[in-house]
Amino acid sequence: MYKVPSFKHETAPPVDPPKAVHEDDHDEHHIMPTYVYVIILAILMCLTVVTVAVSYLNMQKYTVLLALFIATIKVTLVMMYFMHLKYEKKNLIIMIVGVLLTYGIFIGLTMADFAFRI
Amino acid sequence: MSELTANANNLNDHDHHGDAPHEHHYDPEGDKMGMWLFLFTELLLFGIFFIGFAVYLNMYPEDFSRCSKRLDPILGGINTLVLLFSSFTMALAIQQLQKGNKTASQILSFITLICAGVFCLIKKSEWLHKFDGGLFLNSEYLSTLPHGEQIFYGLYFVMTGTHAIHVIIGAILIITTMVFVHFDKVHADRITLIENAGLFWHLVDLIWIFLFPLYYLIG
Numbered sequence: 001m002y003k004v005p006s007f008k009h010e011t012a013p014p015v016d017p018p019k020a021v022h023e024d025d026h027d028e029h030h031i032m033p034t035y036v037y038v039i040i041l042a043i044l045m046c047l048t049v050v051t052v053a054v055s056y057l058n059m060q061k062y063t064v065l066l067a068l069f070i071a072t073i074k075v076t077l078v079m080m081y082f083m084h085l086k087y088e089k090k091n092l093i094i095m096i097v098g099v100l101l102t103y104g105i106f107i108g109l110t111m112a113d114f115a116f117r118i
Numbered sequence: 119m120s121e122l123t124a125n126a127n128n129l130n131d132h133d134h135h136g137d138a139p140h141e142h143h144y145d146p147e148g149d150k151m152g153m154w155l156f157l158f159t160e161l162l163l164f165g166i167f168f169i170g171f172a173v174y175l176n177m178y179p180e181d182f183s184r185c186s187k188r189l190d191p192i193l194g195g196i197n198t199l200v201l202l203f204s205s206f207t208m209a210l211a212i213q214q215l216q217k218g219n220k221t222a223s224q225i226l227s228f229i230t231l232i233c234a235g236v237f238c239l240i241k242k243s244e245w246l247h248k249f250d251g252g253l254f255l256n257s258e259y260l261s262t263l264p265h266g267e268q269i270f271y272g273l274y275f276v277m278t279g280t281h282a283i284h285v286i287i288g289a290i291l292i293i294t295t296m297v298f299v300h301f302d303k304v305h306a307d308r309i310t311l312i313e314n315a316g317l318f319w320h321l322v323d324l325i326w327i328f329l330f331p332l333y334y335l336i337g
Contacts, residue, residue, distance in 0.1 A: 031213060031216050031217060032213060034210065034213070037206055037209055037210055037213070038206075040206075041202060041203065041206040044202045045199055045202060045203075048195060048198050048199060048202065049195075051330075051331055051335065052191055052192075052195045052335065055191060055331075055334075055335035055336075055337075063335060063336065064175075064331070064332070064335075064336050067331035067332075067335050067336075068328075068331065068332075070331075071327050071328050071330075071331055074327050075324050075327055075328070078205060078320055078323060078324055078327070079320075079324070081209075082205050082206070082208075082209040082316075082320050082323075083316075083317055083320045084313075088150075089147070092150070092151060092154060095151075095154065095155075095158075096154065096158075099158045099161060099162075103161065103162065103165045106165065106166075106169060107165070107168070107169050107172060110169050110172070110173060111172060111173070111176070114173045114176055114177070115176055
């Protein structure tokens with residue numbers, strides 16, 4: 001009996017039909033389901049309303065800090081989900097973190113000077 | 119050996135433009151990284167503005183607080199919601215194109231454009247309100263105000279103005295992308311143009327997310 005040689009162990013696992021001709025994209029182009037976008041939008045809008053509402057309370061200096069804190073959360077959500085950073089390669093994430101750290105040094109050292117002048 | 123020369127000749131010939139796009143010309147990861155490199159420069163551009171704002175807020179807290187009260191947080195809040203929604207529709211437009219739904223993607227891109235228009239209209243009405251009050255860059259009335267207030271309004275017009283220019287640039291990018299999608303130059307297998315336009319649009323949204331509380335809500 002002639003047994004057809006099985007190539008299962010030698011070849012790569014079957015690729016999806018026509019679409020996946022690009023080599024490395026398939027994992028990065030993880031397509032997020034629509035409901036994720038909707039949920040993130042809802043959270044973002046709620047946080048905006050909270051930010052505005054809090055500003056009507058008289059908290060002086062702390063209003064700014066709280067508003068900036070909420071803004072940071074919103075920015076993180078937009079970057080992770082809308083800009084897809086949650087599913088991007090590590091080297092891109094490292095570049096972004098690097099730029100943000102650089103900016104942190106800019107603003108941190110500037111304010112370390114100005115905030116303590118008499 | 120002859121195969122190598124044959125390939126080199128092919129690359130020099132440009133004859134192959136009539137064929138379907140070659141995969142080796144398409145570098146989605148490079149495209150995306152290039153766009154992010156550009157976004158870093160934009161982040162630093164607005165970042166420097168924010169540092170200026172931080173320094174002068176620290177120097178003139180009462181002036182800044184007083185000026186902030188004269189900006190309408192409801193209008194600013196509506197603008198924030200409009201931009202957040204437009205980021206949502208833009209992200210969905212990309213997702214729909216990834217799924218192959220060209221019409222849905224175009225409709226969502228168009229809604230994003232409408233949101234950009236609404237944002238600009240609200241911004242324009244805010245500015246005109248200021249201009250009517252004699253408050254514009256280099257105006258006489260502005261020169262009579264306390265020093266801190268002059269700086270606040272100077273920063274306000276420059277930052278919101280630069281941001282509005284970026285909204286318009288983003289809208290032009292989206293229109294361009296819509297044209298390319300329409301002619302099937304951009305599709306699920308060659309998607310980086312609309313992804314990059316989306317990245318730019320999200321950046322515009324990010325900047326506004328920080329701009330809004332700092333200008334409108336410190337009063």
